[in-house]
Amino acid sequence: MAPPDTSKTTKLERYNSYIRRVNSTKLIAASSKLLFRVTLLVALLLIFFFTINYPPLSSDNNTSHSNIHTTTHNLLSSAFYGGGASWEKQVRHSSTPHRPNGLSVLVTGAAGFVGSHCSLALKKRGDGVLGLDNFNSYYDPSLKRARQDLLSKHQILIVEGDINDDELLKKLFDIVPFTHILHLAAQAGVRYAMQNPLSYVNSNVAGFVNVLEVAKAADPQPAIVWASSSSVYGLNTKVPFSEEHKTDQPASLYAATKKAGEAIAHTYNHIYGLSLTGLRFFTVYGPWGRPDMAYFFFTKDMVQGKPINVYVTQDDKEVARDFTYIDDIVKGCVGALDTAEKSTGSGGKKRGPAQLRVYNLGNTSPVSVRKLVAILENLLNVKAKKNVVKMPRNGDVPFTHANVSLALRDFGYKPTTDLSSGLRKFVKWYASYYGIQSRV
Numbered sequence: 001m002a003p004p005d006t007s008k009t010t011k012l013e014r015y016n017s018y019i020r021r022v023n024s025t026k027l028i029a030a031s032s033k034l035l036f037r038v039t040l041l042v043a044l045l046l047i048f049f050f051t052i053n054y055p056p057l058s059s060d061n062n063t064s065h066s067n068i069h070t071t072t073h074n075l076l077s078s079a080f081y082g083g084g085a086s087w088e089k090q091v092r093h094s095s096t097p098h099r100p101n102g103l104s105v106l107v108t109g110a111a112g113f114v115g116s117h118c119s120l121a122l123k124k125r126g127d128g129v130l131g132l133d134n135f136n137s138y139y140d141p142s143l144k145r146a147r148q149d150l151l152s153k154h155q156i157l158i159v160e161g162d163i164n165d166d167e168l169l170k171k172l173f174d175i176v177p178f179t180h181i182l183h184l185a186a187q188a189g190v191r192y193a194m195q196n197p198l199s200y201v202n203s204n205v206a207g208f209v210n211v212l213e214v215a216k217a218a219d220p221q222p223a224i225v226w227a228s229s230s231s232v233y234g235l236n237t238k239v240p241f242s243e244e245h246k247t248d249q250p251a252s253l254y255a256a257t258k259k260a261g262e263a264i265a266h267t268y269n270h271i272y273g274l275s276l277t278g279l280r281f282f283t284v285y286g287p288w289g290r291p292d293m294a295y296f297f298f299t300k301d302m303v304q305g306k307p308i309n310v311y312v313t314q315d316d317k318e319v320a321r322d323f324t325y326i327d328d329i330v331k332g333c334v335g336a337l338d339t340a341e342k343s344t345g346s347g348g349k350k351r352g353p354a355q356l357r358v359y360n361l362g363n364t365s366p367v368s369v370r371k372l373v374a375i376l377e378n379l380l381n382v383k384a385k386k387n388v389v390k391m392p393r394n395g396d397v398p399f400t401h402a403n404v405s406l407a408l409r410d411f412g413y414k415p416t417t418d419l420s421s422g423l424r425k426f427v428k429w430y431a432s433y434y435g436i437q438s439r440v
């Protein structure tokens with residue numbers, strides 16, 4: 001029997017096998033191309049992240065409070081403020097004054113309440129401003145980011161970094177010969193010091209010393225204006241509080257670290273000839289304020305129908321504060337900067353006596369917390385659910401009252417905003433920022 005004709009099947013099989021080979025070669029070629037492209041992309045990304053000369057990221061003052069939001073933003077910002085020529089150009093551009101004899105100011109804590117207001121005021125009159133902030137999450141960092149956005153609209157760059165990062169600070173001074181530092185970065189809040197005491201030491205003592213170390217070594221040395229606090233008066237009972245009064249009874253760790261700052265300022269002035277001005281702020285409030293402060297969270301709770309605690313003293317007396325409106329404080333800061341004399345040291349050595357000053361910046365008319373709540377009730381058109389409770393022993397003092405005659409004499413400081421007018425502006429801002437209805 002003749003063998004079956006397999007020539008057709010064999011041809012078909014050979015053809016099919018040929019097609020399979022061609023397809024697999026194409027597939028390999030395509031896969032190699034894809035692999036090559038992916039490798040190239042990964043390599044480029046690695047080069048971008050690891051070889052650019054970016055300033056070290058902040059070690060968050062309150063690392064225990066870091067959150068995903070901050071971490072994500074850190075990465076984005078480090079990429080954006082990534083060092084190198086373009087980053088340095090931005091730093092220089094932000095710090096360059098745009099008026100004759102304008103100042104060039106490094107503002108620490110520029111994304112903070114007072115820092116953002118002062119940065120804007122300085123920039124608007126033609127000074128150069130560079131911000132530095134670690135965007136920690138002591139309170140909602142998104143508010144700090146919103147302030148940062150506002151500043152960037154006015155060509156103010158905020159470098160994301162920590163005052164404890166001396167390499168970063170030195171780098172900034174290598175790029176810009178700052179004439180002044182407005183040092184406002186700090187761990188604020190009186191009551192929180194019982195929860196996180198070391199954050200106060202880290203920012204208000206170690207961080208401040210780090211700033212002074214870099215300033216003392218800079219050439220030229222800048223003049224420094226920095227935030228002390230009304231809380232240094234502690235248990236002082238003489239009123240109104242004057243700079244001549246003793247401040248050796250701090251009632252909170254916050255106050256103690258600010259008092260330590262004043263002593264440290266004396267030392268750096270004495271040894272290195274740094275010009276130093278400490279400003280004792282009295283309960284500053286206003287638009288873009290700090291959510292950890294009573295006027296701010298009272299507003300929030302009252303709007304949400306939640307109860308608030310109104311403190312009274314142990315013997316049922318009213319607790320009162322010399323609440324000071326932010327615009328008045330800004331005028332005080334700018335006045336202090338304008339009248340700050342040059343530091344006298346160079347090469348890390350003192351060459352002559354330098355200016356050392358401390359001023360109260362208050363409103364000179366204390367208002368009780370009960371009255372504060374009444375004003376808010378009227379502005380928000382809501383009745384507060386008040387729990388009147390005895391002030392816990394957590395660092396609070398019963399009252400504050402500033403004598404500001406020294407600041408008036410030396411740079412014309414004269415507060416002009418009373419609590420009702422200031423809170424009206426705050427509530428207006430609060431309503432628009434958080435999108436709520438209010439009477440104002």
Ligand SMILES: O=C(O)[C@H]1O[C@H](OP(=O)(O)OP(=O)(O)OC[C@H]2O[C@@H](n3ccc(=O)[nH]c3=O)[C@H](O)[C@@H]2O)[C@H](O)[C@@H](O)[C@H]1O
Pocket residue numbers: 188189190228229230231281282283284292293294295309310311319320321369391396398
């Ligand atoms: O001048 C300063 O150097 C400090 O000012 C601010 O501290 P304080 O004056 O304590 O402000 P703030 O907390 O708003 O309490 C206001 C009033 O509300 C009372 N208070 C507070 C909380 C509460 O639940 N109930 C209440 O009655 C409370 O007893 C007080 O009488 C800054 O936070 C601080 O960082 C620092 O800068």
